Amino acid sequence: MPLLLVLLILLAATLLLCKWRGNHWRRLGLEAPFGWPLVGNMLHFALARRSYGEVYQQIYTQHPNLKYVGFYRLFNEPAILLRDQELLRQILVGSDFASCADNAVHVDHQRDVLASHNPFLANGDRWRRLRADLLPLFTPSRMRQTLPHVAQACQLLRQQVPHGRFEAKDLATRYTLQVVASAIFGLDAHCLGSHSRVAPPSRWLEWLAPLFQPSAWSLLETMSLLHSPRLARLIGHRYVPLSLQRWFRELVAARSGGDNLLQWLAESKRGLEEEQLAGHATTLLLEGYETSAMLLAFVLYELALNEAAQQRLHSELDAVAQRHAGQLLNQVALAELRYGEAALLEALRLHPAMQALQKRCTKSFTLPAQKSGANSELHVAVGTVLVLPVQAIHLDPELYPAPNEFRPDRFLNQPPMGCRFLGFGAGPRMCPGWRLGLLQTKAALATLLQEHRVLLADEEQCRVQVSPLTFLTASRRGIWLRFQRRTTS
Numbered sequence: 001m002p003l004l005l006v007l008l009i010l011l012a013a014t015l016l017l018c019k020w021r022g023n024h025w026r027r028l029g030l031e032a033p034f035g036w037p038l039v040g041n042m043l044h045f046a047l048a049r050r051s052y053g054e055v056y057q058q059i060y061t062q063h064p065n066l067k068y069v070g071f072y073r074l075f076n077e078p079a080i081l082l083r084d085q086e087l088l089r090q091i092l093v094g095s096d097f098a099s100c101a102d103n104a105v106h107v108d109h110q111r112d113v114l115a116s117h118n119p120f121l122a123n124g125d126r127w128r129r130l131r132a133d134l135l136p137l138f139t140p141s142r143m144r145q146t147l148p149h150v151a152q153a154c155q156l157l158r159q160q161v162p163h164g165r166f167e168a169k170d171l172a173t174r175y176t177l178q179v180v181a182s183a184i185f186g187l188d189a190h191c192l193g194s195h196s197r198v199a200p201p202s203r204w205l206e207w208l209a210p211l212f213q214p215s216a217w218s219l220l221e222t223m224s225l226l227h228s229p230r231l232a233r234l235i236g237h238r239y240v241p242l243s244l245q246r247w248f249r250e251l252v253a254a255r256s257g258g259d260n261l262l263q264w265l266a267e268s269k270r271g272l273e274e275e276q277l278a279g280h281a282t283t284l285l286l287e288g289y290e291t292s293a294m295l296l297a298f299v300l301y302e303l304a305l306n307e308a309a310q311q312r313l314h315s316e317l318d319a320v321a322q323r324h325a326g327q328l329l330n331q332v333a334l335a336e337l338r339y340g341e342a343a344l345l346e347a348l349r350l351h352p353a354m355q356a357l358q359k360r361c362t363k364s365f366t367l368p369a370q371k372s373g374a375n376s377e378l379h380v381a382v383g384t385v386l387v388l389p390v391q392a393i394h395l396d397p398e399l400y401p402a403p404n405e406f407r408p409d410r411f412l413n414q415p416p417m418g419c420r421f422l423g424f425g426a427g428p429r430m431c432p433g434w435r436l437g438l439l440q441t442k443a444a445l446a447t448l449l450q451e452h453r454v455l456l457a458d459e460e461q462c463r464v465q466v467s468p469l470t471f472l473t474a475s476r477r478g479i480w481l482r483f484q485r486r487t488t489s
Helices: 002-022 052-062 085-092 126-138 140-159 168-185 203-208 218-226 229-235 242-253 261-268 274-305 307-323 331-335 338-350 390-394 434-449
Strands: 068-072 078-082 357-360 365-367 378-380 385-388 452-456 480-485
Touching (some): 052 078, 052 390, 078 085, 085 385, 126 434, 140 168, 168 274, 218 229, 261 274, 274 338, 274 480, 307 331, 307 338, 307 434, 307 452
Parallel strands (some): 078 385
Antiparallel strands (some): 068 078
């Protein structure tokens, strides 16, 4: 009997504690959903029914009159989801940036030594120094010097245009790995081109192509990365597997000069140690191939769905090619593909690589009242995570009329403004390599569609569904397309 009483008391205490934790924001006077034990407001993400971006989008759309929403992440952690454009600007580029400059991404810097050199993953003052090392590699003049690497990969891509049904992300990954291997290390990754059947498979494809794709461990790894360092230690998660860390060090140690990003970095930062150089090379490689491959695959998919947009792009490709003697892979011709670039930005709006940005407060500050006209400010405590829901912002009908439609014209006559478009982030922590990302995807798009139309592999194909498992956006079942030879005058 006493044991039963103790158990009942413990159960009652647990329920009271859960209720107390689940009402954190309501006690502070905010309109907020109740936070359930362990899963908070992210049950569908925890059960792999929805991606984390879709969960944040639901919270965003359910509170249209609020500037921000108090909610609960996994393990019932109180967090704040920002909705107001002015607040987003203050956090990303304005007066509150210094208070929450750190990205809330959990990477063990002792276990993931090379990944710790990634400016996106680094915190404190370290991200500034790391980013400053990389920025000179992506100036317009450096992009002109990188273009031959891109053009060479495009020539191989032109020879490898599939004749039948193909998976777009696979083709795009082969291309971007070919580019980054050449542009960063001056190497041929053997991801494109004809090889004998007895030739060994490309290590670049074998080891890197599956790295960010859905797998049996993807959901736990995403939870570890975004929510829980304890879970990461429990499952032994590494952002960069040990085998890849060893290989990247070997590639850096074996470098032999040449006209490539790694050599430029070594020359401009002569004080860098080999480990630092290997860390930067890891950042350039991993950030350089996956997101660009995803963008190329999705823009081909959207053009296959939208015949009018594809026809307009073909008209632009024909006109620019005519002015440049049929050549599209030079700096001037690529710069003239304004509709092509707009199509890329629109595809990135619909399918952002990062479905949300998460910032951690490192210095307390205040947010204005949750509603317009109210007087109560919110004190944001150190350690609080602020979620900037990229996918929800990109699909907000108040910001983009008919947000689910593919309309490249949105970006044709004016660049992305304010914090409405966060495909590359914004402010001091914006992606430093965005120019290279656009360069290689635009060049590939021009190469593939100059002589071909892109179509859905199956006419009855449903819209692509986003995997709920992965940290970076990925398709559940691939993106299946086919090419058809164009007949032009």
